Amino acid sequence: MPYPEEAEGFQVDSPDTYTDFKKRFFKLKPFGDYDVDVKIEACGVCGSDVHTISGGWGSQKFPLCVGHEIVGRAIRVGPKVTLIKEGQRVGVGAQSYSCGDCKQCKNGNENYCPVLMIDTYGAEWPDTGIISQGGYSSHVRTHEHWVFPIPESLQSNLVAPMLCAGLTAYSPLVRNGAGPGKKVGIVGLGGIGHFGVMFAKALGAETWAISRSRAKEADARKLGADGYIATAEEGWEKPHLCSFDIIINCANSSKGFDLEKYLSMMDIHGRWISVGLPEEEGQVIKAQNLISNGVLIGASHIGNRQETLDMLQLAADKGLKGWVEELQIGSEGLKEAMERMKKGDVHYRFTMTGYDKAFA
Amino acid sequence: MPYPEEAEGFQVDSPDTYTDFKKRFFKLKPFGDYDVDVKIEACGVCGSDVHTISGGWGSQKFPLCVGHEIVGRAIRVGPKVTLIKEGQRVGVGAQSYSCGDCKQCKNGNENYCPVLMIDTYGAEWPDTGIISQGGYSSHVRTHEHWVFPIPESLQSNLVAPMLCAGLTAYSPLVRNGAGPGKKVGIVGLGGIGHFGVMFAKALGAETWAISRSRAKEADARKLGADGYIATAEEGWEKPHLCSFDIIINCANSSKGFDLEKYLSMMDIHGRWISVGLPEEEGQVIKAQNLISNGVLIGASHIGNRQETLDMLQLAADKGLKGWVEELQIGSEGLKEAMERMKKGDVHYRFTMTGYDKAFA
Numbered sequence: 001m002p003y004p005e006e007a008e009g010f011q012v013d014s015p016d017t018y019t020d021f022k023k024r025f026f027k028l029k030p031f032g033d034y035d036v037d038v039k040i041e042a043c044g045v046c047g048s049d050v051h052t053i054s055g056g057w058g059s060q061k062f063p064l065c066v067g068h069e070i071v072g073r074a075i076r077v078g079p080k081v082t083l084i085k086e087g088q089r090v091g092v093g094a095q096s097y098s099c100g101d102c103k104q105c106k107n108g109n110e111n112y113c114p115v116l117m118i119d120t121y122g123a124e125w126p127d128t129g130i131i132s133q134g135g136y137s138s139h140v141r142t143h144e145h146w147v148f149p150i151p152e153s154l155q156s157n158l159v160a161p162m163l164c165a166g167l168t169a170y171s172p173l174v175r176n177g178a179g180p181g182k183k184v185g186i187v188g189l190g191g192i193g194h195f196g197v198m199f200a201k202a203l204g205a206e207t208w209a210i211s212r213s214r215a216k217e218a219d220a221r222k223l224g225a226d227g228y229i230a231t232a233e234e235g236w237e238k239p240h241l242c243s244f245d246i247i248i249n250c251a252n253s254s255k256g257f258d259l260e261k262y263l264s265m266m267d268i269h270g271r272w273i274s275v276g277l278p279e280e281e282g283q284v285i286k287a288q289n290l291i292s293n294g295v296l297i298g299a300s301h302i303g304n305r306q307e308t309l310d311m312l313q314l315a316a317d318k319g320l321k322g323w324v325e326e327l328q329i330g331s332e333g334l335k336e337a338m339e340r341m342k343k344g345d346v347h348y349r350f351t352m353t354g355y356d357k358a359f360a
Numbered sequence: 361m362p363y364p365e366e367a368e369g370f371q372v373d374s375p376d377t378y379t380d381f382k383k384r385f386f387k388l389k390p391f392g393d394y395d396v397d398v399k400i401e402a403c404g405v406c407g408s409d410v411h412t413i414s415g416g417w418g419s420q421k422f423p424l425c426v427g428h429e430i431v432g433r434a435i436r437v438g439p440k441v442t443l444i445k446e447g448q449r450v451g452v453g454a455q456s457y458s459c460g461d462c463k464q465c466k467n468g469n470e471n472y473c474p475v476l477m478i479d480t481y482g483a484e485w486p487d488t489g490i491i492s493q494g495g496y497s498s499h500v501r502t503h504e505h506w507v508f509p510i511p512e513s514l515q516s517n518l519v520a521p522m523l524c525a526g527l528t529a530y531s532p533l534v535r536n537g538a539g540p541g542k543k544v545g546i547v548g549l550g551g552i553g554h555f556g557v558m559f560a561k562a563l564g565a566e567t568w569a570i571s572r573s574r575a576k577e578a579d580a581r582k583l584g585a586d587g588y589i590a591t592a593e594e595g596w597e598k599p600h601l602c603s604f605d606i607i608i609n610c611a612n613s614s615k616g617f618d619l620e621k622y623l624s625m626m627d628i629h630g631r632w633i634s635v636g637l638p639e640e641e642g643q644v645i646k647a648q649n650l651i652s653n654g655v656l657i658g659a660s661h662i663g664n665r666q667e668t669l670d671m672l673q674l675a676a677d678k679g680l681k682g683w684v685e686e687l688q689i690g691s692e693g694l695k696e697a698m699e700r701m702k703k704g705d706v707h708y709r710f711t712m713t714g715y716d717k718a719f720a
Contacts, residue, residue, distance in 0.1 A: 104602065109628040112653055114602040175629070242464065242474040249647075268469040269535070271656070274647035282646030287609075287634035289642070290659035293472055296631070297657045299650035 004028065004037065008359055009065040009137025010334055015055030019338045021331045026065065026133055028141045029125040036084050036147045037076040038092060043135035043329070044069025044161035044322070045337045045350040047191060047252055047276075048094065052122060054342070056279040060122050067135030067352070068094040068120040069163040071156040074147065075139075083144045089156070091148045091312070092140055093163035094302050096120045096132060100145070108304050110145070111171070136334060136352060138359040148308050151316035158321035161191060161349040162311060164302065166322065169196035169248060170311040171303030172273040173203060176246045180204040185229070185244050187262070188251035189216045192275055194323055194348040196248050197223040199311070202318045208240075210247070210262075219347070223323075231261075240265040242293055247272050248300075254278040259289070266295040274299045323347060328354040364388065364397065368719050369425040369497025370694055375415030379698045381691040386425070386493055388501045389485040396444050396507045397436040398452055403495035403689070404429025404521035404682075405697045405710040407551060407612055407636075408454065412482060414702070416639040420482050427495030427712070428454040428480040429523040431516040434507065435499075443504040449516070451508045451672070452500055453523035454662050456480045456492060460505070470505070471531070471662050496694060496712060498719040508668050511676035518681035521551060521709040522671060524662065526682065529556035529608060530671040531663030532633040533563060536606045540564040543604050545589070547622070548611035549576045552635055554683055554708040556608050557583040559671070562678045568600075570607070570622075579707070583683075591621075600625040602653055607632050608660075614638040619649070626655040634659045683707060688714040 007028055010021035031037070049066040051057045070092040077086050084090060098105050098113030105113050118125065120142075121134030134140070150159055169192050178184050184205040186196035193209070200207040201224030208227040209220035217228045229236050244265050249272060251257065266272060272295055290297065303311070314320065327333040329352040337350045367388055370381035391397070409426040411417045430452040437446050444450060458465050458473030465473050478485065480502075481494030494500070510519055529552050538544050544565040546556035553569070560567040561584030568587040569580035577588045589596050604625050609632060611617065626632060632655055650657065663671070674680065687693040689712040697710045 104628055107628075112628045114653070268464055268467075268472045269658070274650070277647050277651070282644045282649070284642045285645045285657070286642030287637050287659040290634070290657070291637070291661045293474070294469075294658060294660055297645070297650070298629070298654060299647040300654055301651045 004139050007133065007137045007139040009133055010331060011063040011065045012053045013063045015053065018053040019335045021136070021334045022063070023331065024063070027130055028139065029128055029130050029132070031078065031141065032143070033078040033080040034144050035078045035141050036074050036081060036090070036144050038070065038072040038090055038140050038142065038147065039075045040070055040072040040135055040138060040140065040355055042071045042156040042160045042355070043067040043352045044163065044165065045341060045352065046164045047341065048164070050338055050341045051277070051279065057277070061131045064122055064131070065133040065137050066121050067137070068092070069160045069165065070135035070140060071150060071160045071163070077144070081144045084147050084149065089150045091150050091159065091163045092120060092135070092142050092146060093167060093308065094120055096142045096146050108306060111302050111304050136329065138355070145305055148305070148312060151312055153316050154312065155321065157326055157351040157353050158324050159312070159315065160351045161322040161324060162195065162315060165191040165349060166195040166199070167303040167308055167311055168192050168275045168300070169250065170199050171307045172248055172275060172300035173200055173246070174307060175300070176271045176273060178203045178205045178246055182206065182245040183243055184208065185210050185247035185265070187247060187249045188276065189220055189348070190250060190252060190344070191346070191349045193250035194223055196250055197225050198320050199314070201225070202314055202320060237261040237265050242267055245270050249274040250276050252276045252278060254283060257283070259283050263289060263295050266293050269294045269296060272297045322349050324349050324351045326351055326353045329358045364499050367493065367497045367499040369493055370691060371423040371425045372413045373423045375413065378413040379695045381496070381694045382423070383691065384423070387490055388499065389488055389490050391438065391501065392503070393438040393440040394504050395438045395501050396434050396441060396450070396504050398430065398432040398450055398500050398502065398507065399435045400430055400432040400495055400498060400500065400715050402431045402516040402520040402715070403427040403712045404523065404525065405701060405712060406524045407701065408524070410698055410701045411637070411639065417637070421491045424482055424491070425493040425497050426481050427497070428452070429520045429525065430495035430500060431510060431520045431523070437504070441504045444507050444509065449510045451510050451519065451523045452480060452495070452502050452506060453527055453668065454480055456502045456506050468664050468666060471664050496689065498715070505665055508665070508672060511672055513676050514672065515681065517686055517711040517713050518684050519672070519675065520711045521682040521684060522555065522675060525551040525709065526555040526559070527663040527668055527671055528552050528635045528660070529610065530559050531667045532608055532635060532660035533559055533606070534667060535660070536631045536633060538563045538565045538606055542566065542606060544568065545570050545604050545607035545625070547607060547609045548636060549580055549708070550610060550612060550704070551706070551709045553610035554583055556610055557585050558680050559674070561585070562674055562680060597621040597625050602627055605630050609634040610636050612636045612638060614643060617643070619643050623649060623655050626653050629654045629656060632657045682709050684709050684711045686711050686713045689718045
């Protein structure tokens with residue numbers, strides 16, 4: 001069986017043409033002893049993909065093939081690989097490498113490695129000149145640490161979005177103690193938020209969805225929410241003053257965001273953790289706003305390997321799945337995905353599928 | 361022995377005349393079953409006193425007698441008091457009451473009680489019309505929960521500033537895990553900060569003082585600092601990237617404060633806790649600034665009863681004492697204290713003493 005040294009995928013050339021996907025071959029990084037080649041079957045469409053190729057997060061290395069919610073088959077494993085077997089169905093998320101040697105990597109914080117952080121797309125593999133390319137493509141090549149076996153019972157197209165969106169919600173939930181006896185809020189019912197509600201409930205927390213209008217209330221309750229807060233309603237925060245242990249802020253925009261009201265709902269030393277990265281300017285924060293309840297404000301960056309495995313197992317154990325609309329991978333399907341993501345017309349995730357058709 | 365229904369103290373009438381202290385009698389709150397009357401011997405001069413009477417924190421209830429780092433003698437205890445004995449030497453800090461009934465009060469968070477928070481000065485005692493008056497006076501009347509026995513070995517004038525400044529540093533240190541194996545920074549070597557260095561070291565943490573210039577380095581090391589960072593020096597943050605578990609920000613001003621550099625020094629999920637309340641506008645914070653190390657930003661409000669008792673015991677066990685300059689209580693001494701506090705000309709706390717002379 002011939003091993004691929006190139007992958008074929010759909011690249012964008014600039015932010016001005018971010019809905020124009022060109023099918024091209026590009027080089028993979030040199031195959032390393034710990035690498036796994038993954039033949040892709042499905043890939044979720046993440047908000048990051050849109051922010052990145054449309055220029056919202058600043059300059060990027062074009063041409064670029066994005067996509068980092070990847071599920072596929074391990075078709076080749078390096079001689080030193082022990083975590084993955086050839087033929088296994090696996091996932092790859094937003095990160096593809098870290099140094100592995102620093103204090104942070106050794107303490108389960110490889111997703112915050114300060115030494116070397118290689119994103120699944122748009123990062124340069126050291127000493128190669130090769131820019132990592134994502135999952136809107138036929139193959140990815142990834143260090144085994146960042147490749148995750150997918151439990152049998154999970155369907156590829158439904159589990160794919162968990163690899164970034166799901167993990168982004170899951171990691172801060174478990175790191176901040178979501179579980180029985182805790183009151184957890186999820187702000188923003190989108191790709192990340194719908195997993196947030198699902199996982200917070202699955203972890204045993206009293207789970208509240210927090211959205212602008214009541215439009216998504218029925219969905220939120222189906223996802224497992226015990227309660228629902230609509231911030232367009234006068235006095236929405238009042239019944240909840242000083243009561244939330246954790247709120248995960250998944251909002252994708254900070255426009256018109258009255259942070260003070262949200263923070264007033266936090267119990268003493270509650271955690272307000274942002275996982276969305278709005279393109280707008282930040283919020284002015286004074287110590288005065290934080291002192292009445294000693295709330296802690298933070299942000300969270302995806303998750304580590306163990307959390308990924310735990311999340312997938314939780315999903316398998318409880319039968320959790322992303323709410324997914326499938327689109328055919330290709331220039332047309334990706335254009336539709338980008339246009340609808342920009343408008344927020346997605347409930348709650350697109351997964352690109354039909355890879356066999358696109359890459360013969 | 362006649363019990364006082366009034367106290368005599370030094371009041372300020374407005375922010376415009378905040379160095380003009382008038383000696384007057386004022387009514388104490390009605391004596392309750394759990395109340396303790398304290399005849400004052402010493403009172404520290406807190407930054408809050410200056411902010412409050414000079415108008416920096418907004419409008420206040422004048423005329424007002426400030427001072428909330430009080431040490432004195434319990435000369436009368438209510439019939440239901442069990443925590444304090446008549447004749448005992450005791451302290452009173454910045455808070456004099458909380459509801460005692462809410463979830464927060466019952467969980468050791470009475471210093472964040474969302475129901476009823478009575479500051480030692482400037483707060484109205486419910487249903488009385490009486491505004492609480494502080495320790496630049498002959499007596500205070502305080503609920504026993506907020507009155508703390510002072511260990512014998514601690515001198516009144518040196519321990520007084522611990523009741524607010526000390527506790528303000530101590531509580532966030534212990535709540536955020538300062539101890540052996542942790543790297544702790546204290547920003548701003550003033551009244552609170554000098555206790556921060558002292559207590560962080562006493563708790564067993566690797567302790568760094570962080571100040572603008574090297575002017576206070578010798579002092580910091582005498583207080584117990586293992587290391588010293590001068591932020592006027594180019595590249596000051598570089599040797600410390602991603603290494604601090606906790607930084608307590610005691611800075612009294614946020615002017616020219618490059619928060620991003622400070623935050624870059626925090627280890628993953630490190631805690632940046634502010635206890636100073638600058639009068640200026642706050643900092644703009646974007647999730648992007650917090651995400652590379654998942655740092656948590658918070659603020660802390662004094663401490664609870666148990667922490668106060670623990671802090672005093674730690675001070676007694678380790679022979680810790682505030683660095684204090686004594687001033688004679690009275691219009692002149694208070695004027696000098698305020699003027700020198702405004703200029704930052706204090707190393708590191710004033711304690712007003714000589715109460716017997718002032719209140720015959």
